[in-house]
Amino acid sequence: MSIVPNEIGITHRLGQFKPNSIRPVIVIFVRRQTKIDILRKTKLFNGSGIFVNEDLTKLNAEVLASVRLKHPSAVEKSWSFEGKIFALFKENQHATQIKH
Structure with missing residues (x-):
């Protein structure tokens, strides 16, 4: 699945910087449908080390x-x-x- 830069509204890294560690990222999309499409395809990321979750309350x-x-x-x-x-x-x- 490809995402063009103009579909992303804003991104934020979470947590403090620590050398040699990967921080989670929150991505806010311009269109809700883009988010829904990605959430529906999360099974494609199994085994890749990439995890996609909703930001819940x-x-x-x-x-x-x-x-x-x-x-x-x-x-x-x-x-x-x-x-x-x-x-x-x-x-x-x-x-x-x-x-x-």
Whole structure:
């Protein structure tokens, strides 16, 4: 997937500079559709060392983590999309939005 520079609104590096370390980057796109296209293709980055995640609010990040960690026997996988938290439960194999 190619992204042209005029599709990027602004970028920020996170954390303080440390020699020989890679810092995460937040990218804000001009169009929401560009972000959605990238999030839908994150599986293509598996094994490349590149990780793509949404920048969630603290509450949503905590809810996502708790779904993953507190119910590992019941939850197949969980993810966020457009700021909403989803989980795939093993019992019914249907994606469910988690509301808190």
